[in-house]
Amino acid sequence: MSPLPLLDQIIQLLTQYYHDNKPATEIILDELPALADSLLPRLKHYVAKYDSLPDSKLLWSIANNFYLDGPLVEALSDLDPSPDAVKALDELRDNLVKLAHKKWPEISTFYREKIISQTLERVWKGLPKFLFMSRLSTWIFTILRNEYLRLQKKIQEEQARETHLEQKDVIEFMANRPSPGPSKTLECKQVVDELWQRIDELEGELAVRILRWRQADCTLEEIKQKLGKDAPSIATLSRWIKRWLNRLKEDEQFKEIARRLGRDVDDEL
Secondary structure (H helix, E strand, C coil): CCCCCHHHHHHHHHHHHHHHHCCCCCCCHHHHHHHHHHHHHHHHHHHHHHCCCCCHHHHHHHHHHHHHHHHHHHHHHCCCCCHHHHHHHHHHHHHHHHHHHHHCCCCCHHHHHHHHHHHHHHHHHHHHHCCCCCCHHHHHHHHHHHHHHHHHHHHHHHHHHHHHHHHHHHHHHHHHCCCCCHHHHHHHHHHHHHHHHHHHCCCCHHHHHHHHHHHCCCCHHHHHHHHHHHCCCHHHHHHHHHHHHHHHHCCHHHHHHHHHHCCCCCCCC
């Protein structure tokens, strides 16, 4: 006896689960054949991936998720989306914005928009093969969280790379700076180290990073982008820099260091 066709197997398993478990669901027995027929293309993807049908419990969960989320998934997957689908996509974006702001308030608007755009792109690409093994909202949030984690890792890598490049630039500058003799080079290095030691005593690492970027002629907007999640407003950045520089300028030791470096004490670093 030949095995039942795939659709008949699905209907049989769903019907059996329905009778054996009497699940609390909006699905009624008479809807199972049509539901299974609509779900068939997705389950073919499942069979191709796992080389078997899911067991009856998982199959029922997939069918239930498809019953609840299938219309929205199909609408969003349409290459020529209807007005309702466009509205649903706009609502999805709005919900992701609210969720990202609630979960990760520390990240800037720039980065928040970036992870949401990447999430929507991955959702769009993944919808045709979405297997309904979870609710659509759970799947989308998982993608959003992974994009956030990926972004955090990228920011950390960029910060580490910037620190490395800054250290490399200082080393190259000191190595290539014209000097009449070793004693002059050593004296200059000691003066520079002393200057940055005074800066280090201000507000910690954040102050040092901001003043170094300012020294490198970065604009306030560029500094704000470099800070990423820690970025304050432009006005706040400007106040911070002025306050730190004023505190340095009032220090007699700093004035002496600046004089020995041949800089005007009123110059911004």
